[in-house]
Amino acid sequence: MSGLPHSPHALVTGGGRGIGRAIAAALVGAGATVTVLGRNAAVLDEAVKTGAAHFAAVADVSNEASLTAAIAAVSARKPIDILVANAGSAESAPFAKSDTALFKRMMDVNFMGVVHAVHGALPGMRNRPYGRIVAIASTAGLKGYAYVSAYSAAKHAVIGLVRSLAIEMAGSNVTVNAVCPGFTDTDLVAGSIENIMSKTGRSREQAIAELAKHNPQGRLITPQEVADTVLWLCGEGAGAITGQAIAVAGGEV
Known part of the structure; x- marks a missing residue:
């Protein structure tokens, strides 16, 4: 597998924890200069202190002005070669109880957050000899799941944008490209586990099993498995891989 070109600069949104942090650390390990971006300065600073990133930038991806300003500052430090649009959030509710505000929240973070990030990074990237954009979507962008219609619609939109x-x-x-993880062992999925427990009275083990059953391998995906896929897409040997939505989901889709 071909590695990264010499010391590219990667920006990872939502890079302070979970999948984003695993991606940032993998890119650092491969020789990239990495800036993590998110809303929580303390979480981002901790990622830098532990070596998972070199720099941090604070912005809300759903706020176009905030994100545009942050990306301009990040680019001024060093031009961006790699953008990993990872920031996202998930809310669950039956469709009948999914009001306009819920759909807007899911679209603003999960879809428009990607749009804003690409708008900020792409103009400079096009003038570089190498560029990689990877959106972290979801298997919910490739199929439907009950009770997350707004989230699924936003992730489907991300894949349409990528293509x-x-x-x-x-x-x-x-x-x-897009990377589409199945249920992954992160804080985001921990919230889903707590929701299942509170609504059904199931134990934590039973709640985890409820999510893991979607994966034919019978387990949750690890953040490192997602990071490894992103690292491959960012490598020089993946130059012919574009417009793809790659599932990391144990054969679920």
Whole structure:
């Protein structure tokens, strides 16, 4: 597997914890300069202190002005070669109780957050000899799940964006892909586990099993498995891989 070119600069949104932090650490290990971006300065600073990233930037991806300003500052330090649009959130509710505000929240963070990040990073990246955009979507962007219609709709939108932008960028050195994890062992999924426990009275083990049953391998995905896939897509040997939505889900889709 071809590695990264010499010391690229990677920006990872939602990079302070979970999948984002695993991706940031993997990129650091492969020789990239990494900036993590998110809303919680303390979490981001801790990632830097432990070596999972080199720099931190505070911004809310759903706020276009905030994110644009942050990306401009990050780019001024060193031009961005890799963008991993990872920041996201999930809320569950039956469709009948999923009001306009819930749909807007899910679209603003999970879809428009990607749009804003790409708008900020792509102009400079197009002028570089190498560029990689990786959106962290979800198996919920490839299939439906009950009680997360708004989240699933937003993740489907991310994959549509990736496929269209990849075609636009095909004549450049920029590739655009999505990685679609199944249920992954993160804080985000921990919230789903707590929700199952509170609503059904099941034990933690039973709640985990309820999520893991979607994976034919019968387990939760690890953040490192997602990070390894992103690292491959960012490598020089993946230059022909673009417009793809790669599931990391034990054969679920």
